[in-house]
Amino acid sequence: xxxxxxxxxxxxxxxxxxxxxxxxxxxxxxxxxxxxxxxxxxxxxxxxxxxxxxxxxxxxxxxxxxxxxxxxxxxxxxxxxxxxxxxxxxxxxxxxxxxxx
Numbered sequence: 001x002x003x004x005x006x007x008x009x010x011x012x013x014x015x016x017x018x019x020x021x022x023x024x025x026x027x028x029x030x031x032x033x034x035x036x037x038x039x040x041x042x043x044x045x046x047x048x049x050x051x052x053x054x055x056x057x058x059x060x061x062x063x064x065x066x067x068x069x070x071x072x073x074x075x076x077x078x079x080x081x082x083x084x085x086x087x088x089x090x091x092x093x094x095x096x097x098x099x100x101x
Contacts, residue, residue: 004097007068008060011075012038012086014047015055020079025061028071032099033061044084056084062092062100 009030011021018035025033036058039047047056063071068089075087094100 003093006100008090008092009068011059015057018057021059024074029067030061030063
């Protein structure tokens with residue numbers, strides 16, 4: 001078994017921004033992702049997750065480092081500021097590297 005180094009990009013945003021996050025991923029060449037509905041609390045208040053209006057989403061994608069950096073940079077430039085968004089990148093390892101190039 002051989003593991004390959006990639007990046008896990010995670011964006012936490014209000015549910016209304018899901019389409020924008022997916023558009024950014026696609027523009028960066030990242031075509032696979034997972035969306036998880038979430039609640040929580042932060043500087044923008046409590047997000048119960050009980051209704052679409054009070055939900056956050058966590059959008060996760062595994063990608064090659066360059067694509068993940070491009071997507072993270074675009075999230076920063078396009079969504080940070082007026083929106084409730086957190087984005088970060090983690091080191092990860094995968095078995096089938098060709099799926100994430």
